[in-house]
Amino acid sequence: MSDEGFLEIHPTELKFPFELKKQSSCSMQLINKTDHYVAFKVKTTNPKKYCVRPNAGIVLPRSTCDVTVTMQAQKEAPPDMQCKDKFLLQSVITEHGATIKDITSEMFNKEPGKVVDEFKLRVVYVPAGPPSPVHEESEEGSSPRSSTFENGTQSLQTLDSVSRSNEPSKEKSPEALAMISKLTEEKNSAIQLNQKLRQELDLLRKERGMHHGGFSVTFVVLVGLLGALIGYIIKKS
DSSP states (O other), X not given: OOOSSSSEEESSEEEEEEOXXXXXXEEXXXXXXXXXXXXXXXXXXXXXXXXXXXXXXXXXXXEEXXXXXEEOOOSSOOXXXXXXXXXXXXXXXXXXXXXXXXXXXXXXSOOTTOOOEEEEEEEEEEEOOOOOHHHHHHHTTOOHXXXXXXXXXXXXXXXXXXXXXXXXXXXXXXXXXXXXXXXXXXXXXXXXXXXXXXXXXXXXXXXHHHHHHHHHHHHHHXXXXXXXXXXXXXXXX
């Protein structure tokens, strides 16, 4: 802050966030701590590059005035990000009740017995940083406070999102549907084959039973005949 002259100026240098092909602005505040009306005018070494609003005005006693300086979009960066542009703020005490309409270029001419205060400001380029994540979340509708409330809250939100991601998806993919259809067909084929095998097994059991039954009757008949023959021989003897 400048403590000399009729106006205090804050800040004492103009810092512009620099980004190629993008317009940038900064501001300064003029503080009048005197009991006089103070007229001011802002000049620059590169008027085509900057726009100053207001570039002239009256600061009332014990009041302030904000000045905004806008730098036009630049196509290339200066070497080492060093800018040689300068601003000059001139101020002079004017008559009580003066307005901006009373300001003339002659008011700031240096003449014998007339005090014209001058303050030089240099231009500083500041690399434009990436946008804040909190700012992006707030633009999407979420509260920045909720996103940065507590580490515990963030951990719970993270765990909740992880658990949801581990849950099986309710919507099956085409590959999963195809696999399920194939397994169903194989299951039905296996059931049909099992039924067929059971039928063949039952048929074999029946045939085996009939075969065993016929063998048993024949054997009984043979045994009976043999017994009768033996009995007949015994009687003969």
